[in-house]
Amino acid sequence: MPPAPQSQRQRQHATLALLGTCALFAVLVAGLAGSVPVPLHEVPGALGSLLAGAPDGMAATLLDLRLGRASSAFVTGAALALAGVMMQALVRNPLADPYVLGVSAGAAVGALAALLFGAALWAVDLGAFGGAIAVSLLLYLLARRDLSGMRSGMRGGGQGGTRTGESGVLLLTGVVLASACMALVTLMLSVAPESRLRGMVFWMIGDLAGTSWRLLPWVVLVAALVLGLRRARALNIMALHTDAAVTLGVDVVAQRRFLFICSGLLTACAVTTGGSIGFVGLVVPHACRHAFGPDHRILLPAAALAGGSFLVLADTLARTVLAPQQLPVGVLTSLIGVPVFLFQLHQLHLRRR
Template identity: 65%
Template sequence: MHANVPLRRRAVLIVGVLACLSIASLLVAGMSGSVAVAPGELPGALMQALEGRTDTLAASLVALRATRALMAFATGGALALAGVMMQALLRNPLADPYVLGISAGASVGALFALLMMCAAATVDAAAIGGAVAISLLLYVLARRDLRHGSAAEGGSSQLLLTGVILMSASMALVTLMLSVAPESRLRSMVFWMIGDLSGVPLRLLPWIVLAVGLAFALRNARALNMLALHADGAATLGIRVGALRKGLFFISALLTASAVNSAGSIGFVGLIVPHACRFAFGPDHRVLIPSAVLAGGGLLVLCDTLARTVIAPTQLPVGAITALIGAPVFLYQLHQLRK
């Protein structure tokens, strides 16, 4: 018991610092934009926004930016958590939330709805439907690998290969739709593909999905540590490996579908954030899981702030910003890993 005390203190310290940094990223997002909000105006503007009043320009700006920042945080946290779970499921540090093709399936559904000029609600439903369809197809094709957790390496390879094939087929459909799309729809389709948070409404569902995923991951954090260290013998240690692998698959698929439905396809967050947290705080999932959620959420909030301020009033797709930041960071992480 005494050995766990330093670990708990360290975990509380890490999570507390990351929580403060996340709050700071939200405050920066509220102040930044084409029209800046002075730090002295921010408390009053926040109070008015919380009360539902927009009597001043500062309160109106903060209310609009807060909606976008909160959705960015939920999306980034979901992607980072899905990345942690996907890497544990596949036992591959290069896995990310999109590697199984779930994001590509959501893209097929959403882009088809956009091509048919459907309403925004229909686009959301189509994106979720595409993600669910790919998830179910992947589960049917790889259910034996998910059920029998004893074949850790072989099962993970088969699951990964099946996902890559489904992703390739989905991206072929996406390319066909983009090639026949009229000019009036092409820009919105491309922005959705790259990842965009402009105009996203504040919704409770992504936060519920993130909370469910976080609760599942924290409850199984010790089992994930055992699975990572002793994959072949985890079952002899009392871990229901098959049930754990299926849970990781379905929860990470749900998190990915929720993130894609909110903001389109945003890459690198689910790949570089778990790596960075692992390098900084160690591989213990009891610390890694909450730190990745907070770091992923804060990172996407800052990237979205950059996307709408770097050449304001023109807004860039946030997926382009995450790719520009994520690619060199990931190359650096690979270099450090080789050393």
């Protein structure tokens, strides 16, 4: 017998409360851990001086720096995970990645071009965001018929045929644009002077060093999450079959455009903040779907909280495991993500046999 709606809502609330507690714990660990640890008994006073707007003492200064970096790590991880859920809903493939459409590669072109010419940090951020948006717009223009559902799976009644028709041109166009952008990235890396090459490579790997409090990624994340939750029922229906969604009155074209725009903006903000950090948008949504089910009403916020917590802990490990030397966080996310993804892929294969 299926669970009563009230019981199901209680379980969902308990799940989100648990993930929210994990997120707070991850941020606390990030604030305390480092090459110079912050004693636990000094935390209340340090937090009080931070809230007063005037950090007083070493503990308050360290917390200000570390919590600012943890804030950037959390919003980056949450944006990548949420973009992953939306991208998987868009192409109807649970193994899709937010970088699959070339948005990250476009951001890399813009950011590395700014780094190559020695631009300031704000110009690097602007170049990354501009490159991501430019690729998104070009992709939309080249694949707008596919994105609008005009090639949707009216061919062949099966679900497999629908999936191919819905996302084929969109995915192939994204792959081609990503290849073109990566060719430009390779060109810039080959001509870059050695004094700037290290910073460019770290950005490509994914690095949160030097990041602090940022408003725009939080605004985009909250707006995308709220709008996504309002469309959760339609996304659940679309996940079953596009034709069924149309029959039930879902505006599939509008929903697919919404997913494309939101996933593009989220990826652009994430890449602008932390560089090309891999596997967060692939592993976290898939793990959340396996743990909490495919219902987007719980999947969207759960993936955002889990993705943010995961990247905060990974970044904390990256800056403490070889302290005082700091590793690019993208290295750790890949080292963690590869075996986890292979395990998930193996489990998915076993369930389908």
